[in-house]
Amino acid sequence: MTAQHHPAPTADAAEPHGPGTPATLRPGERGSVLVLSPPGSAEEGMAHAVAWITAFEQDCGLVLDPDATSLYAVAEMSGLVLEEPDETDEGIAAHLDFVWADGVWHHRGTCPAAPEGSSANTWAWHVHRLQRAAAPGSLGTVWDVYPLPAAC
Numbered sequence: 001m002t003a004q005h006h007p008a009p010t011a012d013a014a015e016p017h018g019p020g021t022p023a024t025l026r027p028g029e030r031g032s033v034l035v036l037s038p039p040g041s042a043e044e045g046m047a048h049a050v051a052w053i054t055a056f057e058q059d060c061g062l063v064l065d066p067d068a069t070s071l072y073a074v075a076e077m078s079g080l081v082l083e084e085p086d087e088t089d090e091g092i093a094a095h096l097d098f099v100w101a102d103g104v105w106h107h108r109g110t111c112p113a114a115p116e117g118s119s120a121n122t123w124a125w126h127v128h129r130l131q132r133a134a135a136p137g138s139l140g141t142v143w144d145v146y147p148l149p150a151a152c
Contacts, residue, residue: 033053036099036130036139
């Protein structure tokens with residue numbers, strides 16, 4: 001999927017790279033990745049996201065099917081209503097394995113604690129915080145990725 005977006009751009013502060021770990025991704029099961037691109041035009045945001053998801057495909061700790069990677073959703077972050085998560089509704093976090101924001105790959109194993117008294121899990125709160133911290137004009141893209149089944 002990502003090969004059709006040429007030329008391959010570079011990121012702002014660091015060269016695009018993957019997380020180096022599969023975290024919660026499982027062979028043979030679809031996973032999802034949110035890339036929060038910095039403010040800019042839609043074209044710049046998509047070019048940035050494509051660079052980072054391509055790097056993710058190359059270094060996530062599992063072999064992915066790059067032809068199956070697909071863009072699932074696109075939204076300007078300031079246009080979203082972001083409700084606080086709770087025990088009954090984790091929001092988009094329930095469907096995500098990774099989030100790229102501000103030069104860092106985040107996953108369920110890298111979460112700070114949820115606020116005291118919160119009934120939501122730490123991943124839901126962490127994703128919520130990352131989305132709320134996105135600068136106005138930031139573009140969010142959700143990508144479906146497909147780790148290949150493990151060889152027998």
